[in-house]
Amino acid sequence: MKIEKLSLVYFSPTSTTGIVLEEIARGLGQESPMILDITRPDVRNQVAPVFENDVVLIGAPVYSGRVSKDAAEYLKTIKGSGSLAIVVVVYGNREFEDALLELKNIAVDSGFVVLAGGAFIGEHSFSDTEFSIAPNRPDEDDLEEAFLFGQKIASMLEGLERPEDILGVEVPGNFPYKDGMANGAFSFIDVTEDCDNCGICTAACPKEAIDEANGYLTIDERCIFCCACIKACPQQARIMKAGPMKNKAKWLSENCAQRKEPQTYLGLVNK
Numbered sequence: 014m015k016i017e018k019l020s021l022v023y024f025s026p027t028s029t030t031g032i033v034l035e036e037i038a039r040g041l042g043q044e045s046p047m048i049l050d051i052t053r054p055d056v057r058n059q060v061a062p063v064f065e066n067d068v069v070l071i072g073a074p075v076y077s078g079r080v081s082k083d084a085a086e087y088l089k090t091i092k093g094s095g096s097l098a099i100v101v102v103v104y105g106n107r108e109f110e111d112a113l114l115e116l117k118n119i120a121v122d123s124g125f126v127v128l129a130g131g132a133f134i135g136e137h138s139f140s141d142t143e144f145s146i147a148p149n150r151p152d153e154d155d156l157e158e159a160f161l162f163g164q165k166i167a168s169m170l171e172g173l174e175r176p177e178d179i180l181g182v183e184v185p186g187n188f189p190y191k192d193g194m195a196n197g198a199f200s201f202i203d204v205t206e207d208c209d210n211c212g213i214c215t216a217a218c219p220k221e222a223i224d225e226a227n228g229y230l231t232i233d234e235r236c237i238f239c240c241a242c243i244k245a246c247p248q249q250a251r252i253m254k255a256g257p258m259k260n261k262a263k264w265l266s267e268n269c270a271q272r273k274e275p276q277t278y279l280g281l282v283n284k
């Protein structure tokens with residue numbers, strides 16, 4: 014089987030998921046796949062596509078051991094129509110827990126046949142110069158793993174006559190899933206006087222949660238703590254304030270310092 018059309022669908026506020034998926038695509042021998050980046054809210058508000066006879070690489074970050082909610086909600090509305098999917102979660106070197114299983118199940122329920130899955134590591138959203146957590150990942154070694162994963166999938170497909178011969182992939186995780194992020198707003202970002210009103214944070218926010226008319230303050234009820242605005246701010250004017258999130262970042266930097274490696278899973282085929 015040859016890949017006729019490869020599509021990438023991902024949610025990636027701080028870009029690590031997108032980077033990993035694009036490298037897997039290169040390993041699959043596809044330099045210019047169709048990319049549906051669902052990070053922006055206006056994209057998620059459009060009608061989701063129907064895929065037919067495609068291979069679709071689906072990616073989302075892990076939030077509290079689960080697929081990030083905004084990604085999950087959107088992905089439940091796309092239609093696979095029997096297309097093949099590769100599911101990938103990217104996590105910040107703590108654990109991915111039930112996220113990969115959840116993403117696989119979402120893809121199956123949306124009508125995909127899932128032929129492979131992977132969990133890769135990206136710099137933690139809460140990581141900064143004070144408390145670094147998996148800084149600069151995915152790094153060269155991660156990207157090589159991503160490329161090789163793509164190559165392995167490509168050779169698996171080459172040996173296949175028909176998509177019906179794919180029996181699906183087993184990935185780790187438990188069902189019922191663990192509880193995800195608790196709902197509830199709290200304020201965790203300060204905007205300092207270094208802010209020059211450039212608006213870059215607003216463009217980076219996946220939740221329209223920044224109030225331009227009010228000193229670029231965060232609208233806490235909408236915020237998902239993704240930290241895209243903090244990482245995007247060229248003036249370092251958006252900072253995590255002292256409190257539970259900062260404490261969590263400190264805890265993660267102390268307790269999740271040991272490097273984790275990407276894990277990949279290939280499906281079984283009927284020979």
Ligand SMILES: Cc1cc2nc3c(=O)[nH]c(=O)nc-3n(C[C@H](O)[C@H](O)[C@H](O)COP(=O)(O)O)c2cc1C
Nearest residue numbers: 025026027028029030074077078105107135137138
């Ligand atoms: C609210 C929230 C919860 C997170 N929960 C986890 C987690 O349970 N385990 C983990 O290892 N990383 C966790 N992370 C880190 C992200 O999974 C990681 O930084 C990922 O690379 C972000 O993907 P992106 O760059 O595509 O946005 C969390 C990040 C956020 C914002």
Ligand code: SF4
Nearest residue numbers: 208209211212214246
């Ligand atoms: S990106 Fe930074 S400097 Fe620009 S508006 Fe936002 S907070 Fe202000």
Ligand code: SF4
Nearest residue numbers: 218236237239240242
């Ligand atoms: S305001 Fe909240 S949701 Fe928007 S980018 Fe910042 S952390 Fe993410």
